[in-house]
Every structure is written in structure tokens, then in C-alpha cells.
Amino acid sequence: MNENEISRGAELQQIVQRFAEAQKAMQGEAQIHHLFDAPRQEEVVRLADKVAVYQKHNGWMTEREARDEIAQWQAHAAQQGEGASNADKIVLSLFDYTGAWSQPWVDAGYQVYRFDIQSDPEMGDVNAFSVEFFSDWFSDFDGLDIYAVLAACPCTEFAGSGARHFAAKDADGRTVAAVELVHQTLRVIEYFRPALWAVENPVGRIEKLGGLPPWRLSFDPFHLGDAYTKKTLIWGRFNADLPIAPVWPSEGSKMHTRYGGKSQATKNARSATPEGFAYGFFMANNAEDHPALAVAAKYDRLCSRLIAEAVAAGLRPSEIDELVEDYYYFELDDAAAENTLRLELAARGRPLHSFQEPSGQVAMWL
Structure with missing residues (x-):
């Protein structure tokens, strides 16, 4: 290992340690909010457990039945959108190239702002976010409350499936850059203090390096109607008791068999939010029903x-x-x-x- 690699490794550890110390300082007796509290045991949900109970008593849904269930969730969101009850609520969706996770909130009439550097290198660069950025470009959303911040942080440097490459990424600075994005996301959450926030990533090391509280929800896409496996964790403050539409994972781990490779297009395909999860998350967390x-x-x-x-x-x-x-x-x-x-x-x-x-x-x- 050369001097540059040693220096970058030390830089990564310092960044992680400094952020952890800052968080610890905020959680003293003078704690003014509980945005980043660890979930209580009863608040942690493994959808696999919920699916196992359903499957034992009812078997698997057919894919048609699951699609019909999700269609009802979609109709419910659209019905909310026909009124004006959500028009004063803001949803910020970060790293949202496809728009899939935030689409239910659009359907339901929320004011949704999507940010992704691929779509807009200037406005979508999360690293450029600051008090002045939101004030100058968005007038701080006219003083309206930010209801939700959703963040599908880039997972390439965190996902356990790529662990064999961790050492190289730690040494060349890619991990440092990815950790800074997670920290910047948490700063946005701290600034706006939304009713709910959620960070999505596959199983890996984002929690340890990014300074996230313990995860609140684990799921696979087949738990919510998309017939493939991809163990995913969600960190944040939200209701994790999502509805389910369990189907047999007939497509297996299609992320690896169909979308291998290093191109940005395949990375986007691998990271696309499953539709069933997006609408299930909405059903469990929208303001009108909760x-x-x-x-x-x-x-x-x-x-x-x-x-x-x-x-x-x-x-x-x-x-x-x-x-x-x-x-x-x-x-x-x-x-x-x-x-x-x-x-x-x-x-x-x-x-x-x-x-x-x-x-x-x-x-x-x-």
C-alpha cells in the first residue's frame, strides 16, 4: 500500500469518526429533536416475517393478484391527488433518476422535488446543497413544511455484493466521496426536520460508515409484488409496517443475471426502486391516512x-x-x-x- 492509499484510508476513518462524534454531541440532555433516534424493537419490521405468516395461511399470490393489489394502492394515491389536501406538503426525493420511489407522492398531489446529478448536473448535485441553495433557488419552499425526504443513496461503495472491491475504493477516494454524500443527505434532513425520512440501500456497510441509526425495515421486492430477490434495508423515521403482496420470486436475483456490468445504464437498472415497494411505502406513510x-x-x-x-x-x-x-x-x-x-x-x-x-x-x- 503506497502513501496515497494510506492517507486516503486515514481520511475515511477521520470523516466517519468526526461525524459520529458530532451526532453523539447532539444526543445529550439538550437534545432538541429525535430525528435520528434508533427505532424501538417493536418498530423494526422484517417483511419476510410478515410474508411467511401470510404464505403459511394463504399461499403465494399469483402475479395477477399482486398486480391487482398494487393497482388498488395506485388508485388510492390517485384518489388523494384529486383533492387538494396534500398540495401544501413538500417531498424531497434525492438521487431520484427514475422517479419511481417518489411517483406515488406525485400521484397523491404532494409537491415533489426530485434531485439527481444525472438529470441536472447543477440542480441535482446533492453536494452543492446548502442553506443558500434552498433559499436562492426555492425560497425555502415558501415556508411550507417538508413532509418527507426520500434518499436512494448510491450504493456502489457500500453494497456487500461488491465487498471484494472495498479495499480499492477505500484507497482511491471513491468511498470517501460516497460517505460524504450520505452525510450531506443527513444534513439536509437535519435542516428541514421532515415528518418522515428514509434512506435506502442494499445490505452492506452504509450504516457503519454513513453514521445512520440502525435500520428500521428490511424487504425483498417479491414481498411487494415484484418477482425477484434483492435484500434491501431502509433507515429512517417512518412507519415500517408496509402492506404486502407476496409472490414467488420466479425471477430470482435478476439484478445480477440481467443487469451485470459497470455502465451507468446497468447501475441505474440495478438501483431502480420496485414499483410495489414505492406504493406500499406510500400506503404506510401518507399524511391523509396517518x-x-x-x-x-x-x-x-x-x-x-x-x-x-x-x-x-x-x-x-x-x-x-x-x-x-x-x-x-x-x-x-x-x-x-x-x-x-x-x-x-x-x-x-x-x-x-x-x-x-x-x-x-x-x-x-x-
């Missing part, structure tokens, strides 16, 4: 179950804002914010319940 998700994420230091109860009691997001916003953002008094919600729920006749917090402490809520 109204408490966005509110709980906006006030993520407060008890999510208390917020869910408030939404179930009929409080609109704007009413919750009016009750807790000042306490939460200006006074940083979470107890007062929660108490205000409890008083409002009591006024609406909601009964008092107790629940077990993840920390083991018993808290009271209405």
Missing part, C-alpha cells in the same frame, strides 16, 4: 401516544399547533406543552389512561 404521524414528528420530544389521542379526539393539526407551539419551540417546556394537551382532552371528555414508557417509567395521559 394524520398523527406528521404532528408527532413535528413535536417529537412530546409523547407520541398523547398526540395520537389528540388527533383521534378530533383536534386538527392547526389546533394542536396553537396549544403547544409556544411552549415547545420558544419556552422549551415540554411538560407544559403536554399538560396543555391533557387539559384540552379532559375538556373534551377523554378518559385518563396510563402507559409504560420505553424507559420503564409509568406516565399518565388522557
Whole structure:
């Protein structure tokens, strides 16, 4: 190993270590958000387990049945798009050359902004993102909330299937560049603090090098109607309990048999988001069907179950804002914010319940 290779290896380790230290510092007692918290055990979903239960009792769906199921998901998204309920919600989709992952959100009427350097070398370069970039080019989206950030980060330097090439990529700087893209993605998420965020990659080393929290969802495309295997992990803050449309993986690992090679076209084919997953993810996470998700994420230091109860009691997001916003953002008094919600729920006749917090402490809520 020559001096340049040793230097690049040291640079990679320093980048990873510095980012890890910065994240650790943000998670002290003064933590102001929970964007990057590790998922609780009950929040981690392996779709293979869900599919195994379904297959045991029902067998596999035929490909026609799976297509019909996905068509219903597509129709559901399109039905939302016919109204204007999502027109004030922004979705940022990074590394989105095909547009497949973000298409359901387009169908449903969200304002979707796609970024990919292949499509637009200037506007699509994630490395160029900054406060000034979003202010100058997008006017910070006119102050609208960013509902979701989706990121299918390039996987060539991370996927376990290419592990035999890791040493060479670490030595020549390709891994450093890929890690910087992941870190830049997390900076975008930190800046906008969306209700949900998700980073997609095959099984590999992105979590360790990129500074991601533990993964929340694992799936193969055949779990959601696309008849091939490709073990994929999703990191982030989102509802991982996706609907399924399980079919026999008759095409096997077609990514390797059909789309081998080093050209950009074959890389794009290998990384294309399966349609079934894209619509299944939408079904589990869209704002209209999951109204408490966005509110709980906006006030993520407060008890999510208390917020869910408030939404179930009929409080609109704007009413919750009016009750807790000042306490939460200006006074940083979470107890007062929660108490205000409890008083409002009591006024609406909601009964008092107790629940077990993840920390083991018993808290009271209405």
C-alpha cells in the first residue's frame, strides 16, 4: 500500500469518526429533536416475517393478484391527488433518476422535488446543497413544511455484493466521496426536520460508515409484488409496517443475471426502486391516512401516544399547533406543552389512561 492509499484510508476513518462524534454531541440532555433516534424493537419490521405468516395461511399470490393489489394502492394515491389536501406538503426525493420511489407522492398531489446529478448536473448535485441553495433557488419552499425526504443513496461503495472491491475504493477516494454524500443527505434532513425520512440501500456497510441509526425495515421486492430477490434495508423515521403482496420470486436475483456490468445504464437498472415497494411505502406513510404521524414528528420530544389521542379526539393539526407551539419551540417546556394537551382532552371528555414508557417509567395521559 503506497502513501496515497494510506492517507486516503486515514481520511475515511477521520470523516466517519468526526461525524459520529458530532451526532453523539447532539444526543445529550439538550437534545432538541429525535430525528435520528434508533427505532424501538417493536418498530423494526422484517417483511419476510410478515410474508411467511401470510404464505403459511394463504399461499403465494399469483402475479395477477399482486398486480391487482398494487393497482388498488395506485388508485388510492390517485384518489388523494384529486383533492387538494396534500398540495401544501413538500417531498424531497434525492438521487431520484427514475422517479419511481417518489411517483406515488406525485400521484397523491404532494409537491415533489426530485434531485439527481444525472438529470441536472447543477440542480441535482446533492453536494452543492446548502442553506443558500434552498433559499436562492426555492425560497425555502415558501415556508411550507417538508413532509418527507426520500434518499436512494448510491450504493456502489457500500453494497456487500461488491465487498471484494472495498479495499480499492477505500484507497482511491471513491468511498470517501460516497460517505460524504450520505452525510450531506443527513444534513439536509437535519435542516428541514421532515415528518418522515428514509434512506435506502442494499445490505452492506452504509450504516457503519454513513453514521445512520440502525435500520428500521428490511424487504425483498417479491414481498411487494415484484418477482425477484434483492435484500434491501431502509433507515429512517417512518412507519415500517408496509402492506404486502407476496409472490414467488420466479425471477430470482435478476439484478445480477440481467443487469451485470459497470455502465451507468446497468447501475441505474440495478438501483431502480420496485414499483410495489414505492406504493406500499406510500400506503404506510401518507399524511391523509396517518394524520398523527406528521404532528408527532413535528413535536417529537412530546409523547407520541398523547398526540395520537389528540388527533383521534378530533383536534386538527392547526389546533394542536396553537396549544403547544409556544411552549415547545420558544419556552422549551415540554411538560407544559403536554399538560396543555391533557387539559384540552379532559375538556373534551377523554378518559385518563396510563402507559409504560420505553424507559420503564409509568406516565399518565388522557
